[in-house]
Amino acid sequence: MKVTASLVTIGDELLIGQIVDTNSAYIAKALNRIGVEVQEILSVKDEQASIIEAIERSLSFSPIVIMTGGLGPTKDDITKAALCEYLHCDLVQEPSVLENIKHLFVQRGYKELNNLNQDQALVPQKSMVIQNKLGTAPCLWTEVEGKVLINLPGVPFEMKQLIDHEIIPRLKQTYQQSAIVHHDLLVSGIPESDLAILLEDWENNLPDFIHLAYLPNRASIDLRFSAVGEHREELIKAIEEQIGLFKQVAGQYLVAENSGSIAQIVGEVLNQKDLTIATAESCTGGHIAHLLTSVSGSSAYFKGSVVAYTADVKEKVLNVSPALIEEKTVVSREVAEQMAIGAIAVLGTSIAVSTTGVAGPNKGEDGKDIGTVWVAVTNGQQMLSKTYFYPYLDREDFIKIVSQNALGLVVEFVKSHSL
């Protein structure tokens, strides 16, 4: 039998769009790993009636309800009051929470506790406390007619620590029954709908316990297999069989398996060939370097970057010729290629990737239209360069998508050249 959970995130800041709800994805991933499926995610205001309705709704669906937010010390934090109203009980002071708060205050070099901090040690009488070592808001675990209602602080690093070390181990004991296995295939070079037609027969014959989803990106498609069953090993085996069949039909479009991010794929292909990489970034402004260094272990292949936002830095640090910039303009194949070559010379790596373009919203100095970009990858001898044009993207998306394309080009370069 499948065990489900429902997530509730509380806070006005979510509903005015000031904060993106990253907590829910983190919790959903953690639950998935122990075989608990998330039924829905609901975000509501700091408002007693909405919070209580969300609790009732979620408990009606799922034996596990995890809520985040609204546990702070200030007036707008009302989750505990709503909880008491729902549970028909009072707030009582919990000495262990008070001890924890005092301890944190000493650690942070603050003076004495004030009344509001003392109030953070008040918890609903029917709730069990799980200490939050990283913050003053306690985690609450409440059993409600055989179901469990869990309240976590909304601060992401506090939530993560509690999920990983307190909540998941406890849930595992009680609820882990079925296993869930996910497997991703990254596919490129075919439109989503053509792929779906190509895969139609195979897809129709997938066993019931394997679900397939298409997640299209700008330049590729993630095919996600999800299998639910009792034995993890059997699920893995069944997915492997299906991937074998998939490869017979559409193997030529397969770029990577279970790759996670494109930055992780770059790490794998570089490690395989024992190569190092540098970036020379203009319009991506350091985002490619950031993506690469977000991968744990990246120091094995990533040495450094030059972010060359001005022509001046391109010339002086990356040794791009001023005459070339004059002749070809800053946003050109030639300048992108010179930047990549310059990065290898300055940073001493096997290969380098470069970007030069206009992210907008204002036109570049050279009059090039917004949305044009050149990307180049080189090992000093061979060169792979490509241009993209994204006039409709806003600044944020432009930087992200160009960075991803650039990393894709790195993979293509490393795979297709003998380095």
Next chain:
Amino acid sequence: MKVTASLVTIGDELLIGQIVDTNSAYIAKALNRIGVEVQEILSVKDEQASIIEAIERSLSFSPIVIMTGGLGPTKDDITKAALCEYLHCDLVQEPSVLENIKHLFVQRGYKELNNLNQDQALVPQKSMVIQNKLGTAPCLWTEVEGKVLINLPGVPFEMKQLIDHEIIPRLKQTYQQSAIVHHDLLVSGIPESDLAILLEDWENNLPDFIHLAYLPNRASIDLRFSAVGEHREELIKAIEEQIGLFKQVAGQYLVAENSGSIAQIVGEVLNQKDLTIATAESCTGGHIAHLLTSVSGSSAYFKGSVVAYTADVKEKVLNVSPALIEEKTVVSREVAEQMAIGAIAVLGTSIAVSTTGVAGPNKGEDGKDIGTVWVAVTNGQQMLSKTYFYPYLDREDFIKIVSQNALGLVVEFVKSHSL
């Protein structure tokens, strides 16, 4: 009277945590600007019963329901079928959508349309189509008993273009009645609960139509004012009055007003003094440069960066002395300061900020514990350096929080020195 909207995001990828729902925050912000308050955000599976229940629930709360996702051409996209079931109507082919799809296919250099793409031109008979110029999934606008149900594609850049240019202008005509004004104060140097006590009397006397929220960050607190009423100008005036009163009580803790991000504040303080900036980044791996260049107009003050992930790059590009690294270790005040000085020399800016630390999860070569970092800001003569220790943060949060601290230190440096 307040007009509310409810948002529904559809897709299994959200519920397994593979994708963070960034669409909802974008839509919520856009609605807020025209005075429409978001009542709740609900994420559900690609499952007919769940989608229909979500529609019913949301329409019961709000006259405007905006849904994203599930409009693609593949088997897991079932939003249109659910919509027909809910509306008791059939799918009919809409020629203008077919034209749009053909046009996009030519643009993308694909061959002929396949059946699945043709099916994307099928829309519920009771829905009105709004063309999606950037993608093959049409936007649907359905009137249901005086309320409106809007379906948008889940691909962020398609959704954004439709929200900005099609949906918001239409909603504005029908629903804009009240105005909403937000104003943020960034406060630092006082614990959240002490601030709340300090502000208690003032907060209790706030007029009913002004709501105050505390949004604590690691090193600062955002105080957010939200005022709802008929006349925008009156709301702005009322908030200004309250900020005047706030300053009398807690003005010494105020860092910035309506600042948006810390990177925007850096831009403002640099522009005020006509300064330029560079970054020299080790453990933050280019993230500070990325934050700075995410701000439109940043090319006025940001010139470039050196990401120096290895000791080698620190020595050769930033001219940090090998003997110093040997003596003090890579993660030290002295190395951070030398990196910042080196960045000014290499990149030719007025000031530079540097970071050197161990993000983990593996220990650094020099044996320093995970979570230690040094940050330095200099103009070549004066220097401001600080160390932080975040042993509990995961890699992602560590990079983000250190980057934000570093930008905070830049603001402190520029404000407290006559440059």
